[in-house]
Amino acid sequence: MTFSICVRESYEDDEGDEQFRFGVAVTTRLPAVGVPCPHVNEHGAVATQSLTNVELGSRGVEYLADGLGIEDALQALLNADDGSADRQLHGVSRDGAFTFSGDGCSGWYGHTEGENYTVAGNLLAGEAVIERTADHYADHRDDGDPLAKRLIDALGAGQAAGGDKREDLTVQSAAVRVADTGDDERPYYDDLRVDASEDPIVDLRETYRLAKRGYEDALERYAEDASEEDRGGE
Incomplete structure (x- = not known):
């Protein structure tokens, strides 16, 4: 029901x-995928999907923050999960990556791993969905655009290759989340969701555009106000 990409x-x-x-960015043919599936902090990014167990993601990034390697952290969580055969779980940490697709996943499912990224999906139109998602990210990683934008565009490439095969489900969703150890404050556009839409990636791209513009306008306004206050104190 989902495909997603995690990046370091x-x-x-x-x-x-x-x-x-x-x-991490994710989309599916169900509402509100941004609630259970994408998880990120300053130590890694994890996506949990198929028959989603939210704890695999939330506890996974907590374990990474505690210093566990991603393979040890996520495999330990799967080992303790009675429903692991129905799960799909993948992600990246500061020094590794992990991918898992249980035998109980439905439709076409699979995953791939490249240099500092993982992609996975289930109930898809075919393998081309995750291949195009991965290739688009890899081909554009040095474009200079913010990571959130490049992740949304990677989802768009996967969607163009067929995406989720359940065309009878018209209410869809998408989300993107980014964490950066070099930013004291997370920009507004690094954590965005479109919870219910018939074209969520298009809407997420527009939400990103407006959020980025609004963030930059706010910074400019605050800088102008601070400058005026400084001049007034001379």
């Missing part, structure tokens, strides 16, 4: 220190 990117800040950004 590292970079150097202005002081030469290594920083990380993590992101």
Whole structure:
């Protein structure tokens, strides 16, 4: 019912220190996928789907914050889950990646892993969905756009390849979440959801555009106000 992508990117800040950004984006032919499926913090990104067990994601990123390796953390959670055969779980941490698709997943399902990213899906039109999602991210990772935008665009590539096969379910949703160790405050556009739409990726892309513009307008306004206050105190 879902396909998603998890990403890790590292970079150097202005002081030469290594920083990380993590992101996850997901879409499905059901409402409110952004509630149970995507999980992210400053230590990793995890997507839990198929017959979703939210704890696999929420506890997974907590374990990463506690210092566990992602393979140990997520495999331990699956081992303790009686319904693991029906789960799909994948993600990235600062130093690893993990992918799992249980034998009980429905329709076409599968996953792939590339350099610092994972993609997985189930009940899809076919393998091309996750391949196109992965390829689009890999081909555009150095474009210079914010990670949230590139993740949304990667979902769009997967959707164009057929996406979720259940065309009779018209109410769909999509979400994107990003965490960045180099940002003191998370920008508004790094945590967005479209909970009910007939074209959620298009709507998520527009929501991102407006949220980014609104964030930048607010920063400019606050900077102008601060400048006026400074001048008034001279």
